[in-house]
Amino acid sequence: MILYFEPQPDRAREYAALLGKEVRPTASLGAITELVNADKTAQLVLLGSGVVLPDALNFAKQMRMIRPSLGVVLLRDHLDVTDLAEALRAGIREVVLPGDVVAVREALARSLEVSRQLGGAMGTAAPAPARPTAGRLITVFAGKGGCGKSTMATNLAVALAGNGAHSVLLMDLDLSFGDVAIMLQLAPERSMVDAVGMTGRLDETGLRSLLTPFAPGVDALLAPAGPADGERVNRDLVSEIIKTARKVFDFIVVDTPPFFSDQVLAALDVTDHYILLATPDIPSLKNLRLTMDMFDLLEYPKDERIVVLNRADSHVGLTPADIERVVRAPIQANVPSTRDVPVSINQGVPLMVKDEAHPVSKAIKDLAVNRLGGGEGQQVYPATAEPAGNKRRPFLLRRGAR
Numbered sequence: 465m466i467l468y469f470e471p472q473p474d475r476a477r478e479y480a481a482l483l484g485k486e487v488r489p490t491a492s493l494g495a496i497t498e499l500v501n502a503d504k505t506a507q508l509v510l511l512g513s514g515v516v517l518p519d520a521l522n523f524a525k526q527m528r529m530i531r532p533s534l535g536v537v538l539l540r541d542h543l544d545v546t547d548l549a550e551a552l553r554a555g556i557r558e559v560v561l562p563g564d565v566v567a568v569r570e571a572l573a574r575s576l577e578v579s580r581q582l583g584g585a586m587g588t589a590a591p592a593p594a595r596p597t598a599g600r601l602i603t604v605f606a607g608k609g610g611c612g613k614s615t616m617a618t619n620l621a622v623a624l625a626g627n628g629a630h631s632v633l634l635m636d637l638d639l640s641f642g643d644v645a646i647m648l649q650l651a652p653e654r655s656m657v658d659a660v661g662m663t664g665r666l667d668e669t670g671l672r673s674l675l676t677p678f679a680p681g682v683d684a685l686l687a688p689a690g691p692a693d694g695e696r697v698n699r700d701l702v703s704e705i706i707k708t709a710r711k712v713f714d715f716i717v718v719d720t721p722p723f724f725s726d727q728v729l730a731a732l733d734v735t736d737h738y739i740l741l742a743t744p745d746i747p748s749l750k751n752l753r754l755t756m757d758m759f760d761l762l763e764y765p766k767d768e769r770i771v772v773l774n775r776a777d778s779h780v781g782l783t784p785a786d787i788e789r790v791v792r793a794p795i796q797a798n799v800p801s802t803r804d805v806p807v808s809i810n811q812g813v814p815l816m817v818k819d820e821a822h823p824v825s826k827a828i829k830d831l832a833v834n835r836l837g838g839g840e841g842q843q844v845y846p847a848t849a850e851p852a853g854n855k856r857r858p859f860l861l862r863r864g865a866r
């Protein structure tokens with residue numbers, strides 16, 4: 465059953481008839497809230513293009529609190545990136561043009577599928593199963609600045625979440641010059657520095673109070689607004705945040721500065737999958753080689769190092785074989801170079817949100833789904849072994865041993 469509200473009665477009748485008998489027209493947003501409260505199995509709401517945006521956003525935010533597994537799909541007569549970004553932040557799963565009825569049906573079907581998966585995990589359709597495993601930590605790293613770490617981290621987080629099928633924490637460990645807030649146009653009202661007062665006793669509620677929601681399934685833990693505050697977040701606090709986040713999220717994606725700080729090492733030391741980025745130029749490849757050497761010294765597992773070549777198609781006279789020879793590791797993913805990346809960053813909407821079929825989105829989605837076990841249509845909890853944090857020695861022990 466799809467609960468549908470459109471304030472213009474003629475339009476509501478016509479559109480409901482077009483979509484079929486699965487659709488139940490309602491008289492107001494308040495009526496939908498009552499129906500959702502009364503029916504624990506309600507999974508999908510369709511809001512017509514006559515619903516003004518602020519009302520739709522407030523409704524979605526409210527639903528996210530009272531029924532996180534409920535999907536809200538919004539119709540808009542014109543697709544505008546600013547509206548799209550706001551809709552995503554409020555937790556709306558899809559925004560579609562009403563004239564494209566096939567696309568509307570597909571969006572509704574996708575949302576229902578996500579709700580079905582979440583229903584089991586969130587106790588709306590069945591009691592929540594015990595969480596079989598801790599969240600997986602994925603760190604995006606490069607020894608050289610500007611390789612595309614933040615671009616990768618933000619898009620990867622959205623891809624892993626698969627429209628809300630998985631919960632993902634995007635953590636900005638570039639503590640002095642973090643870009644996640646600006647890239648997603650999030651107001652940095654809360655940041656990691658607010659965790660300082662909770663050191664030693666950070667629990668799930670404390671962690672949640674620090675988060676800024678971005679898109680269905682994706683919450684951000686932002687870097688402090690200024691470099692001075694960044695210094696107050698020490699490695700023990702980073703370890704504590706990660707430990708707590710593993711209990712709450714399916715995936716934690718860490719964005720990093722281009723160097724091995726103490727805080728970055730705290731994350732790398734308990735990372736399950738490393739995304740190592742380089743661009744096809746000699747300084748960047750040399751830095752990746754040095755990073756690999758450092759990883760060897762630190763005994764980070766080789767089979768969890770995923771080397772990604774960003775701007776891979778830039779014609780700069782290096783063949784893939786040349787690159788693999790310098791790096792001494794296979795390139796596992798190639799992300800093309802395109803002006804659509806800076807354009808999407810300037811708009812504050814990751815390409816993965818704006819255009820899932822874009823070659824950049826496809827390359828990152830492939831990594832998320834086939835290499836990391838995220839995305840839609842996967843198990844809500846990846847059936848994996850215990851996380852790295854439980855099986856490896858702490859970094860300090862290793863450092864002391866050298």
Ligand SMILES: Nc1ncnc2c1ncn2[C@@H]1O[C@H](COP(=O)(O)OP(=O)(O)OP(=O)(O)O)[C@@H](O)[C@H]1O
Binds near residue numbers: 609613722775809
């Ligand atoms: N595939 C791409 N195609 C075109 N431009 C790209 C691509 N990836 C990244 N860029 C551009 O490169 C610049 C640096 O990207 P980004 O900020 O993601 O790198 P970074 O590694 O996080 O940098 P820093 O080390 O400063 O944090 C941005 O202007 C971005 O638009």
Ligand SMILES: [Mg+2]
Binds near residue numbers: 643719
């Ligand atoms: Mg960055």
